[in-house]
Amino acid sequence: MNSLPAPITIIRPQIIEFGVGVAGRLGTWAVAQGYRRVLVVSDAFNASRVNLLGLQGAITLFADVRPEPDTHNLDRLLEVANSADAELIVGFGGGSAMDLAKLAAVLAGSSQSLQDVVGPNKVAARRRVGLAQVPTTSGTGSEAGIRALVTDPETQAKLAVESIHMLADIAVIDPGLTMTVPAATTAATGVDAMAHCVEAFTNRKAHPLIDLYAIEGVRLVGRFLARAVADGSDAEARAGLSLASLYGGFCLGPVNTAGGHALAYPLGTRWHVAHGAANALIFPHVLAFNSPAVPDKTAAILAALGFAPAASQEAVFDAAHGFCHTLGIEMRLSALGVPKDDLPVMAGDAFAIRRLLDNNPRDLSQADILSIYEAAY
Incomplete structure (x- = not known):
C-alpha cells in the first residue's frame, strides 16, 4: 500500500x-x-x-x-x-x-x-x-x-x-x-459505484489523497442506496448516489479497480450480465477474500455501510452479502444463466486481466478465482 x-x-x-x-x-x-x-x-x-x-x-x-x-x-x-x-x-x-x-x-x-x-x-x-x-x-x-x-x-x-x-x-x-432508473438497476449500479471506491481504498496503489473520496463514496452508498431503491423519486438519495458515483470516478484515474472488477468482467463479456449486476454479485466474495490483507480498511468499509467489525472472513462475507441481497440483487451465478461448466474458462479469462489483478491487495490465483465463482454459483 x-x-x-x-x-x-x-x-x-x-x-x-x-x-x-x-x-x-x-x-x-x-x-x-x-x-x-x-x-x-x-x-x-x-x-x-x-x-x-x-x-x-x-x-x-x-x-x-x-x-x-x-x-x-x-x-x-x-x-x-x-x-x-x-x-x-x-x-x-x-x-x-x-x-x-x-x-x-x-x-x-x-x-x-x-x-x-x-x-x-x-x-x-x-x-x-x-x-x-x-x-x-x-x-x-x-x-x-x-x-x-x-x-x-x-x-x-x-x-x-x-x-x-x-x-x-x-x-x-x-x-x-x-430518477427513471428502475429499482433493480439502481441497486446494481449503486453497488458498482461502491465497488470502485472499495477496490481503490484497498488497492496496492491506494493513496491517502484518494482514500478520502473512496471511503466517503462507500458512506454515501451505505446511507442512500436503500432509500433510492425504495423510492426512485427521493431527490436527496439520488443526489447522494450521484456523488458516490462521481467519487468512484475520481478513484479510477490514479488508482483504479482490482480483483472484484477482474472477476466481474467475464460475466459481462461471455454471458452479457449487466456490469453493475456482475460487480454486485462478486463484491462480497472478493471483499472477504482480501480482508486478511487489509483488516483495518475492511473494518472501515463495514463501518461505512453501518455494520459492526467482523471477526472473520465469513463474517465479512455475511455482512457484504446481506447488504446486497437486502437490496434485491440476484447473488447466484446460476440464476443469471451462467453454465457451471464455463466457470473454469471464466476463471482463466479473469486471471489474464493483470492490469487489475496486480492491484489487488492479496494475490488471487486462478484456483482462487475458480473457487469464488463456484461459491457464487
Whole structure:
C-alpha cells in the first residue's frame, strides 16, 4: 500500500456541474464555447429526452449504444461521427454511452485505429473536438475519468484505452436524470459505484489523497442506496448516489479497480450480465477474500455501510452479502444463466486481466478465482 509521500497524479474535468436540474447548463456552456455542430452519443431512451440538455445548432443523435458495447458498436458510431463532423461530442447515458463518446472524440477523423490506442497513453494527439459527459445512472463514474472500455467480440475480452485526451471538458451531473432508473438497476449500479471506491481504498496503489473520496463514496452508498431503491423519486438519495458515483470516478484515474472488477468482467463479456449486476454479485466474495490483507480498511468499509467489525472472513462475507441481497440483487451465478461448466474458462479469462489483478491487495490465483465463482454459483 502506498504511503503519504508516494507520488500521485489527480486528473478530473475542468468544469463539474452538479445538482438536480443542472442538465440544461450543458447547452449554455456549449453556446458560450461556440459549438454549432453537436453529436450526442446515447441509447434510445436517453435520446428521447436530449432536449433536457438545452443544446442548440445542428444536433446529430447516435441512439444505438448497446450495453457492454463491442467494437462493432464503436465502428457504427465512428461512421456517424465522421459524417457529422461535430465540434462537440456528448456522452449522454450510462458508462457505455460515455465510454463510446470518449473513443469517438479521439478516433473520429484520426489516422489511429482502436487497436493503435489500446493500453495506456497511446492516443497520439490532442483531440480536435470538445467532449462533454452527462451521466444518467449512478454507477460507473465514467464522466470523471480518462479510461474507456469496449469488448472484442472475437476474444470476449475487454479492450481498455487510457488517455488524458479522453478527459471531458465538462461533466454535468444532474441526479434528476437518474430518477427513471428502475429499482433493480439502481441497486446494481449503486453497488458498482461502491465497488470502485472499495477496490481503490484497498488497492496496492491506494493513496491517502484518494482514500478520502473512496471511503466517503462507500458512506454515501451505505446511507442512500436503500432509500433510492425504495423510492426512485427521493431527490436527496439520488443526489447522494450521484456523488458516490462521481467519487468512484475520481478513484479510477490514479488508482483504479482490482480483483472484484477482474472477476466481474467475464460475466459481462461471455454471458452479457449487466456490469453493475456482475460487480454486485462478486463484491462480497472478493471483499472477504482480501480482508486478511487489509483488516483495518475492511473494518472501515463495514463501518461505512453501518455494520459492526467482523471477526472473520465469513463474517465479512455475511455482512457484504446481506447488504446486497437486502437490496434485491440476484447473488447466484446460476440464476443469471451462467453454465457451471464455463466457470473454469471464466476463471482463466479473469486471471489474464493483470492490469487489475496486480492491484489487488492479496494475490488471487486462478484456483482462487475458480473457487469464488463456484461459491457464487
